[in-house]
Amino acid sequence: MFLDRIVNQTRIDLAQRKIDLPLEQIKRQALEQPSPRDVLEAFDPRDRVHLIAEVKRASPSKGLLAPDLDPVATAKIYEQSGASVISVLTEPHFFLGSPEYLTAIKNAVSVPVLRKDFIIDEYQVYEARAWGADMILLICAILDDQQLRDLLNVATSLRMRALVEVHSQDEAQRAIAAGAVIIGVNSRNLTTFEMNPYLIRDIRRILPEDRVIVAESGIHSEADVRRLARYDVQAMLVGESLVVSKNIPDHIQMLLRHANHTTQVKICGLSEPEHIDTAIEAGADMLGFIFHKPSHRYIQPERVLEVLAASQSYTQPRQGQVLPDLVGVFVNEDADTINAIADQIGLHYIQLHGDETPEFCQQINRPVIKALSLRQLEDLERLASYRDITWRLLIDTPTPDWGGTGRTGDWELARLAAQQSKILLAGGLTAENVATAIDQVQPWGLDVSSGVETERRKDSQKIAAFIAQVRQSEKGQQEAPERQEESSLR
Ligand SMILES: O=P(O)(O)OC[C@@H](O)[C@@H](O)c1c[nH]c2ccccc12
Known part of the structure; x- marks a missing residue:
């Protein structure tokens, strides 16, 4: 040996x-x-x-x-x-x-x-x-x-x-x-x-x-x-x-x-092998599955294993292909249930989209993405109480229900949040507005669901177009002088 x-x-x-x-x-x-x-x-x-x-x-x-x-x-x-x-x-x-x-x-x-x-x-x-x-x-x-x-x-x-x-x-x-x-x-x-x-x-x-x-x-x-x-x-x-x-x-x-300096892309609310294939081929960084029963995007935990097994790109990745990480999304679920599902299907991150407290987040045995919405400047302080105990924060549009509504939020507040923490920006993102969102907010990552759907169903073309648009706008950003830190560092 x-x-x-x-x-x-x-x-x-x-x-x-x-x-x-x-x-x-x-x-x-x-x-x-x-x-x-x-x-x-x-x-x-x-x-x-x-x-x-x-x-x-x-x-x-x-x-x-x-x-x-x-x-x-x-x-x-x-x-x-x-x-x-x-x-x-x-x-x-x-x-x-x-x-x-x-x-x-x-x-x-x-x-x-x-x-x-x-x-x-x-x-x-x-x-x-x-x-x-x-x-x-x-x-x-x-x-x-x-x-x-x-x-x-x-x-x-x-x-x-x-x-x-x-x-x-x-x-x-x-x-x-x-x-x-x-x-x-x-x-x-x-x-x-x-x-x-x-x-x-x-x-x-x-x-x-x-x-x-x-x-x-x-x-x-x-x-x-x-x-x-x-x-x-x-x-x-x-x-x-x-x-x-x-x-x-x-x-x-x-x-x-x-x-x-890249922008991470999470495609959320997946439930069909075809869309998983597209997301992987297009270079998605994270795939999200919704375990909140009232959502029309709900998927049973067992079903996730089936759709992953049915995805060719997931089971037989091309040479050099990097597979995305898996994220489970929960709303006010109990911690034991979340942890059990995480183990059952091998989730890498847990996204909490309800009223979970910082203490609750600490009971989760995976890195946590905590979703929060920002209505006013004072809300930024609320972020601070989650920042050190979660893996990432996700800034979503304030709505009466729990996200995925297709409306954009206050990007100026999101920009301030992005300066303090590594955030994922969510809410109403589409291939059309994502370049502006990146430019204005400079988020660590993006989360998209309804923006890559047609009639409440995921749309492969829109998934591919969204990710292509993100990568394209990164290239543009890198040509701007303030993004050339690496070369001027030494
Ligand atoms: O050439 P690579 O695949 O970029 O890997 C570099 C380095 O990690 C590898 O050389 C290495 C890692 N651990 C070691 C121990 C001994 C000798 C070599 C190594």
Whole structure:
């Protein structure tokens, strides 16, 4: 198995290096280094997705990626294009990395540098520091609890930070228990090389809010990064798609832009496979199902599983297709019922559209979208009481019943709300008015139901047109100078 092989090889190499340069000497070299760069600062502000860009010539899963890669020149381009940290593979046999790359890159850039290797011994931590690293990788899969703690302690004693990598709920718990501050969720299984891009969605829920979360591996496309905006990660670790890119600055700009400035689209009130197919193909980010019986859009929980199973795009996604997250919408339902339905059909988010209190929201075992309506300026204060305990707020048009009425609300108030919180804008949105809504409100996301219906039934053409319109208007926005933050940041 690959992981065993690489760890064995690492042990053999390490034994030789310890003979060539005893621990005491490498320790001394580590301590003689100037202080490491501040890694945590590189992830500020925490509500943005930052880039850890990796210098990676080859990988055991893909072979030679970039035969002519110039490590230092590449790292400089990464930095100039907006990377917050540079990751450098130092493993020589499988990744064709080298300690020399690390030291040369450290001297050429001013952002923190991560030593990417299979670290199993404190010797390697001192080595990393002696070579100039500000940060090391610790892989849970190859360390027991005691080793993990010990290596974290050595890193801390050298004022370095560790990226603690996990690939399961169990490893995530171990990382948390060991006190890991920066936790990476690797989508790639290092034993089988299998990719699971949805792992981050499940693991994110159990990671404490005060940690820095890094999404690792397999990040290529706009859709790959747009989903990261839903999982509230602080960074993405990208190697392959950067080193093979013909235009690294453009690729980095794309990644940062789509992780930080896209508008999420939720298509709500679905009940037929055909519309689910259309929504997925058009690139919807979330699919909403209404579990409020009086609504004409009501769907039985069991039925959701059936319509998803009948959707070709959902069950057999195209290569590279990112599937949307599932949202269940409830109105004044009891918490046990909601939680049971969430588990039964594997919902990712719960939207509460009634009079639920902040306390009630906390009884829900999924991230909560709380719908609120704004009538006047004072209502903004009400948002504040929900903001910190919910995942997102949804601003809907004030109506006597519970949403989905097709009327637009006060977009000026919504704009103020969007400045304070990540909001989803709802109420009367259509392909015709959505560009104006985005322009005026600048919401984190949009929620649409009646605007993509004809005679109270979902309309595939309208769904596709709506999403196309959102993506189109984003392109327009990005050309405006005030949206060009990424490139002017450094
Ligand atoms: O090249 P990718 O798919 O963008 O992945 C980068 C990085 O996540 C990957 O190189 C990596 C993640 N964890 C590791 C552990 C060891 C070696 C390499 C890795």
